[in-house]
Structure formats: structure tokens, C-alpha cells
Amino acid sequence: MKARVTITLKPGVLDPQGKAIEGALADLGFADVASARQGKVIDLELSATDEAAARAEVGQMCEALLANTVVERYDIAILA
Amino acid sequence: MKARVTITLKPGVLDPQGKAIEGALADLGFADVASARQGKVIDLELSATDEAAARAEVGQMCEALLANTVVERYDIAILA
Numbered sequence: 001m002k003a004r005v006t007i008t009l010k011p012g013v014l015d016p017q018g019k020a021i022e023g024a025l026a027d028l029g030f031a032d033v034a035s036a037r038q039g040k041v042i043d044l045e046l047s048a049t050d051e052a053a054a055r056a057e058v059g060q061m062c063e064a065l066l067a068n069t070v071v072e073r074y075d076i077a078i079l080a
Numbered sequence: 081m082k083a084r085v086t087i088t089l090k091p092g093v094l095d096p097q098g099k100a101i102e103g104a105l106a107d108l109g110f111a112d113v114a115s116a117r118q119g120k121v122i123d124l125e126l127s128a129t130d131e132a133a134a135r136a137e138v139g140q141m142c143e144a145l146l147a148n149t150v151v152e153r154y155d156i157a158i159l160a
Contacts, residue, residue, distance in 0.1 A: 006086075006121055008121065008123065018122075021122060021145075021146070024145055025141060025145060028141075028144055028145060030137065030140075030141055032126050032127050032128055032137060033124055033125070033126060033141075034125040034126065034127055035124070035125040036122060036123070036124050036125075037122070037123045038120060038121070038122050038123075039120065039121045039122075039123070040118060040119065040120050040121060041086055041088065041118070041119045041120060041121045042098075042101060042116060042117070042118050042119075043088065043098075043116070043117045043118075043119070044113055044115070044116050045113070045114040045115040045116075046112050046113060046114065047112050047114055048112055057110065057112060060110075061105060061108075061110055061113075064108055065101075065104055065105060065108060066101070
């Protein structure tokens with residue numbers, strides 16, 4: 001079973017990487033970009049076969065290691 | 081209009097960050113994880129209002145700056 005965890009900064013948390021991307025896109029002539037924010041995505045291959053169990057386990061992984069829940073939020077998608 | 085770009089390593093490209101995550105999850109007792117791969121996600125706020133135009137522009141941004149297409153692939157999702 002595959003799971004995708006998407007981790008993004010909470011609104012209001014300063015994002016220097018995103019600001020750097022905004023600046024670089026503007027320098028390249030993409031005047032259309034109002035804002036950019038960067039997060040990360042983690043693709044996991046699990047041996048669990050039950051979707052609910054997999055989702056619960058990935059939630060524990062996020063809380064324990066993958067996300068810093070003080071400043072980040074995470075979304076879990078079970079892919080197959 | 082919001083766009084989300086998800087950038088992941090192509091299959092076969094070595095992913096030391098993913099390997100570190102695998103090791104750390106195993107150390108924490110998550111024996112269920114067969115593999116982990118890390119990528120990044122970039123959320124863009126665009127002033128464009130036409131979905132096709134926005135998608136084309138974000139594709140240009142990926143080719144020019146956001147993704148290293150030698151080792152990475154990107155997916156563009158237009159959110160609203």
C-alpha cells in the first residue's frame with residue numbers, strides 16, 4: 001500500500017525558501033506569481049493492507065518524526 | 081488561482097533523504113515501511129484566471145527553475 005504525506009508550513013509561518021522562489025521567478029520574468037510556499041512530500045511504501053490501519057500508522061509517523069506540528073501541518077493520502 | 085507543483089525524484093535516482101527517513105522510522109519501531117522517498121511541493125498563487133494558461137505558465141516555471149528535469153519529475157495541479 002502506498003501513502004503520500006504532504007507537509008506544508010502553517011499559514012503565517014515565515015517561509016524563506018518560498019520567498020526565494022518568489023524572487024527567482026520574478027527575476028525570470030514570471031510577473032504573475034503573487035506568492036510561493038514550499039513544503040515537502042514523502043512517499044511511503046507500506047506492507048499494511050488495510051487502509052484505515054495504514055492511515056492511522058502514517059499519522060503516528062507524522063506526529064513522531066515526519067512533521068514538526070508546531071509550525072507544520074500534514075495531509076495523508078492513501079494511494080493504492 | 082492556486083497551483084500546486086509536486087516534484088519527486090525519478091525512479092532509480094538515489095534518495096539519501098528518503099533512506100534517512102526509512103532508517104529513522106525503523107528505529108522508532110515502524111517495521112511496516114518498505115521504502116520512503118522524499119520530494120517537495122511548491123504552492124503558487126497566480127493572478128492568471130485561465131486554467132490552461134496557468135498550467136502552461138507553471139510548466140515553464142518548472143522547466144526553467146523549479147525542477148531539475150534530469151533527475152526529477154513534476155506534476156502540476158490547478159486547485160482553484
